[in-house]
Amino acid sequence: MTKDILSLIQTNMSTFSKGQKLIANFILESYDKAAFMTASKLGKTVCVSESTVVRFAAELGYDGYPAMQKALQEMIRSKLTSVQRIEVSNDRIGNQDILSMVMQSDIEKIHLTLEETDRAQFDQAVDAIVSARHIYILGVRSAAAIASFLGFYFNLIFDNVTVVHATSTSEVFEQLLRIGPQDVIVGISFPRYSRRTVKAMQFAHDRGAAVLALTDSEASPLAPIATLTLLAKSDMASFVDSLVAPLSLVNALIVAIGRKKNDDLSHTFETLEQIWDEYEVYEKVEEQN
Incomplete structure (x- = not known):
């Protein structure tokens, strides 16, 4: 309807x-x-x-x-104000045990995400990221935490990653200035959706980049723009964004990409271990002097 x-x-x-x-x-x-x-x-x-x-x-x-x-x-989905979220959350919890209810709700979101994730879209997302010339990652407000987490692990696997910092709209476009075909942007947004993220994703799409949306619903404003969409359930009725299911999906994405780039990842960690060993030796020499 x-x-x-x-x-x-x-x-x-x-x-x-x-x-x-x-x-x-x-x-x-x-x-x-x-x-x-x-x-x-x-x-x-x-x-x-x-x-x-x-x-x-x-x-x-x-x-x-x-x-x-x-x-x-x-x-x-995108209309609830923070005050309405608090009121709805209070009504739903009532006199129930908060710890049990919140954690059970998170468990259910992971189950729903697992059941509804399109495996073909997931595999295509992995392939698009692995073959990209440059990878851009964008998340605003609470989604910035997921963007930072994803960027941390992607930087261990790839040498072509940019986590877009979105303090202003103009700054976002400055960082995406050179995006184009053969690049991929991972945009992360959940209710209330970020207009900055939507505009950036549209810009990347118009420049010919592959657009991967990590969001909660086909009704999300990111979905029509995206080349590929991965859906993770969130709780729009809580004033605290539940990031458990999105983070779990991101974990799966990182593991799948890590397996594809296993040799590069092994080399990275071997290099890091050598640096750590050298740094520990240097610290001991400094302490002795």
Whole structure:
């Protein structure tokens, strides 16, 4: 369904039963909370039965409540403010044990990411990175941590890596000035998506570079620009971005590339070990003097 779910509800409001109107009004007023409620909880919140909620979803043309819930989540994916995230997070946690709930949620995101990762896209991403003339990595805000992590290990494997520092839009384009065909850019962004990352990815795409997006959904603004897309589940309802699933996917990417570049990686570590040994000897001489 391509029509905005809120518009769909407003258009059909006159056809709803009394109970359905209660659901409709709640969603229109608090869609940020409704998107993360089970059918049972939504029913209890507006004082109708769970079956009424399920019928409401069908009335709108969805194949069950989960499909309607997904449509709501996709709609608000990039719209939740930090304050709304805190409110939704508090509502979801309630009186539950925070440690257990957060860690269990992270485990579920890794499972979902594993199940939904396109193996062909993953393999193509590995090949594109290995064969690239130059590799650019870009992540803004919390995604910068993943970009830095990826850059650290890529610098051990390759000698053609640039982690793009994004303190300003103009600085991003300055660092991407020479990007072109035979290059690849890895753009990392999760809700709320970074406009700087989207603009940089579009620039790289227009210059003919291979564009690899690491994001959470096909609805992400990075997806239409990307040559290849790797999806990792995130929690848009928490004010703290959950990076567990994206980081796990990045780990897999690094390991797969490391196996492809095994000889180069071995040589790098042999060189590092020699440097470390020499530096330790130098330190001992300094201490004796």
